[in-house]
Amino acid sequence: MEKPISTIMPGVRPRGRGALGNAVGRFEGNAREAFEDGWQPHEDRVLRTEVRLEVPRSAISYSTSPDLPFDRSINPYRGCEHGCIYCFARPSHAFLNMSPGLDFETKLIARPGIGAVLERELRAKSYKVAVMALGTNTDPYQPIEAEYGVMREVLDVLRAFNHPVAITTKGTLIERDIDLLADMAAQGLCRVGISVTTLDADLSRKMEPRAASPKRRLQVIRRLADAGIPVRAMISPMIPGLTDHELEPIMAAARDAGATAASYIALRLPREVSQLFQDWLAEHVPGQAAKVMGRVRQLHGGMDYDPAFGKRMRGDGPWADLMARRFRVAVDRLGLAVKLPPMRCDLFAPPARAGDQMTLF
Known part of the structure; x- marks a missing residue:
């Protein structure tokens, strides 16, 4: 039997949010359902963002996935206020005893102090440098970065160590750090991926309610x-x-805006994301819901999602092949690269600290 929905209180409006519900996390032993007990005023209320602080014990996460072009990453935040309904990271909120639904986009965790932890890890004698990825789970430039500045902490440390970094974002706050990123890029230490899902501003507003517009x-x-x-x-x-x-x-x-490379990933609907996305389809594009899910299942062998390595990012079958061919043709026609030149790892060096012994040469 499925766990009931943990609803928001009557009168609270989830305006500007992607998810329509707040299903109890899969690890929860008890189900919760909000109800009006008569003690709260019946005024119209807006579902607001809450931010909690975490004292980070580690900064770098490692991965051995053959689907990824990196083996390490840093997550300055848990949860993401952008509220993208399709976000494959939503299920990670269940590990925090919160819902992958509205909790994921309204109950966020910031990790200030992560810069000092990162510096300690980079100074370890056992550390071997390789490209650090940022934005692989939730967006490091989501709106709360303007207040908490955790991403800037991370970048300051990486620049001091001459550590190569690859950033993925759809947040405009990255423009704040152009001075730092340009300096790193000039040394072959930085590149950025900007996520663009659609050019339709109305669709984007419904699908990614707190992310920047396509334009x-x-x-x-x-x-x-x-x-x-x-x-x-x-x-x-x-x-x-x-x-x-x-x-x-x-x-x-x-390409016309200045991008020199391109990539794509097919829709992924792991765990709770599938039902959240289907609810969104039924609410916002009901006439296309059956068509969309039918093609999604064609990509994944009749399932909503196939997590197998080599298939989860691209899918399998005729539709996957067609999408791959279209991408290759467009890349060639537009003169875009699929792979960018490798970044430099030979410049990596821990900066001197007060009290360190000076080198002889």
Whole structure:
């Protein structure tokens, strides 16, 4: 039997949010359901963002996935206020005893102090340098970064160590750090991927309610590129039957804005994301819901999602093959790269600290 929904209180409006519900996390032993007990005023209320602070014990997370072009990453935040309904990271909130639904986008965790932890880990004699990825789970430039500045902490440390970094974001706050990123890029130590899912502003507002508009993201690409920072356009996720027809126009618009490389990932619906996404389809695009889910299942052998390595990012079968061919043709026609030149790891060096013995030469 499925656990009941942990609803928001009557009268509270989840305006500007992606998820429509707040299902109890899969690890919870007890189900909770909000109800009006008569003690609260019946005024109309808005569901607001809450931020909790975590004292980080570690900064770097390691991965051995063969699907990923990196083996380490840093997550300045848990949860993401952008509220993208398709976000594959939503199930990670269940590990925090919170819902992958509305909790994921309204109950966030910031990790101030992570810079000092990162510095300690980078100074370890056993540390071997390789590209550090940021934005692989939740967006490091989501709106709360303006207040907490955790991402800036991380970048300050990476720059001091001359450590190569690859950033993925759809947040405009990255423009704040252009000075730092441009300096790193000039040394072959930085590149950025900007996620663009659609050029339809109305669809984007419904699907990614607190993320920047498509036009604004293209402006970010232009400003980064003008500063000499290599930019990849990440057309992900491609949603079959809803946004996949925009693959070529998005790539062309990103190229015109200054992107020099492109990539795409097919829609992924792990665990709770599947039902959350299907509820969103029924609410916002009911006439396309059956078509979208039918094609999603064609990509994943009849399932909502297949987590197998080599398939989870691209899917399998005729639709997956067609999307891959279209991407290759567009890349060639637009002169975009699939792989960017490797970043430098030979410049890595822990900066001197007060009291350190000076080198002889």
